[in-house]
Amino acid sequence: MKRSKLSTEAYIKGVLSGDRIVLSRAITLCESHKPEDVSQAEEVLTAIMPHTGNAIRIGITGVPGVGKSTFIEAFGELVTQKNKTLAVLTIDPSSQKTRGSILGDKTRMEELSRNPNAFIRPSASGSALGGVSSKTRSVMLLCEAAGFDVIFIETVGVGQSETLVHGMVDFFLLLMLAGAGDELQGIKKGIMEMADAVVINKADGDNKSAAKRAKVDYQNALHLFPKDESGWSPKVNLCSALEKTGLEEVWGMILKQQDHVKQSGFFQMNRQRQQINWLKENVSELLETAFYQNNEIQSVLEGIVQKVEKGELPAMNAANLLMRKFLDKK
Numbered sequence: 533m534k535r536s537k538l539s540t541e542a543y544i545k546g547v548l549s550g551d552r553i554v555l556s557r558a559i560t561l562c563e564s565h566k567p568e569d570v571s572q573a574e575e576v577l578t579a580i581m582p583h584t585g586n587a588i589r590i591g592i593t594g595v596p597g598v599g600k601s602t603f604i605e606a607f608g609e610l611v612t613q614k615n616k617t618l619a620v621l622t623i624d625p626s627s628q629k630t631r632g633s634i635l636g637d638k639t640r641m642e643e644l645s646r647n648p649n650a651f652i653r654p655s656a657s658g659s660a661l662g663g664v665s666s667k668t669r670s671v672m673l674l675c676e677a678a679g680f681d682v683i684f685i686e687t688v689g690v691g692q693s694e695t696l697v698h699g700m701v702d703f704f705l706l707l708m709l710a711g712a713g714d715e716l717q718g719i720k721k722g723i724m725e726m727a728d729a730v731v732i733n734k735a736d737g738d739n740k741s742a743a744k745r746a747k748v749d750y751q752n753a754l755h756l757f758p759k760d761e762s763g764w765s766p767k768v769n770l771c772s773a774l775e776k777t778g779l780e781e782v783w784g785m786i787l788k789q790q791d792h793v794k795q796s797g798f799f800q801m802n803r804q805r806q807q808i809n810w811l812k813e814n815v816s817e818l819l820e821t822a823f824y825q826n827n828e829i830q831s832v833l834e835g836i837v838q839k840v841e842k843g844e845l846p847a848m849n850a851a852n853l854l855m856r857k858f859l860d861k862k
């Protein structure tokens with residue numbers, strides 16, 4: 533059954549009053565690609581803008597199996613016990629080949645999903661990563677307008693999505709395991725470099741002493757990186773998401789970092805910069821879409837691609853040629 537559409541005012545009122553059902557529907561609206569939805573979503577976002585920006589935005593990443601969902605359940609529980617409301621958003625770069633979801637199954641974070649102070653929302657899967665990232669920012673703003681104090685954005689630690697998440701949060705937390713080499717963990721140096729904290733999970737049972745050794749190794753490794761612009765030196769913590777230990781320290785550390793960056797002025801500057809980057813990302817995305825949907829381009833693209841493929845036309849020339857066609861300067 534198709535639900536009747538809400539009016540723009542109903543979306544705005546519902547979101548601002550923290551109505552979860554309306555919030556969910558507003559998120560769906562913002563994720564939609566239909567032109568009429570896009571313009572309604574724009575109106576809703578414009579109206580809620582003054583009510584956004586008040587949450588602590590935390591990015592959480594780590595390779596599959598590191599314990600992200602277990603950590604988010606346990607850490608999320610702790611955050612809500614501190615009288616904070618929490619929204620958990622996930623960016624799941626669905627496999628382009630299989631269209632399968634990496635974060636996937638619906639049973640993840642079952643406990644947290646029953647917590648009245650938590651709200652969990654997976655990203656719309658199947659779209660291009662850039663699109664997902666842009667939409668996630670809108671979803672984050674909607675959640676802030678709905679009054680959530682803390683936002684977790686979860687992503688799989690395997691590549692490009694980390695850079696995108698790092699570009700929309702105030703704190704970037706990297707979950708790691710002891711005993712597995714970095715290569716094994718699939719974590720690129722660049723991701724380590726973005727982290728405000730490395731949290732070594734599964735520091736329990738037989739794994740405890742290995743975790744302590746790994747802590748020293750990571751601390752040494754982090755010292756080798758150039759100092760972060762924010763002036764914050766990344767920390768290494770141990771925790772067990774399963775036994776719920778070390779989580780209080782992680783929360784304390786995040787609050788400390790927040791104090792630090794707010795006092796130094798980095799917080800505000802970073803948020804402003806993130807907004808500008810969001811604008812630029814959107815412009816690139818819109819341009820690319822317009823380019824490939826352009827009739828003129830569509831009629832010549834295949835022939836030009838073939839010429840490039842056969843080595844008859846340098847790629848650079850091909851790109852210039854296409855651009856001239858797009859801009860109508862033949």
Ligand code: GDP
Nearest residue numbers: 595596597598599600601602733734772773774
């Ligand atoms: P994700 O793929 O990163 O979301 O990882 P999961 O949260 O699904 O965890 C993967 C596996 O590691 C599951 O079997 C968890 O029970 C286990 N696990 C997660 N956290 C811990 C921990 O702190 N200690 C131990 N021993 N196992 C854990």
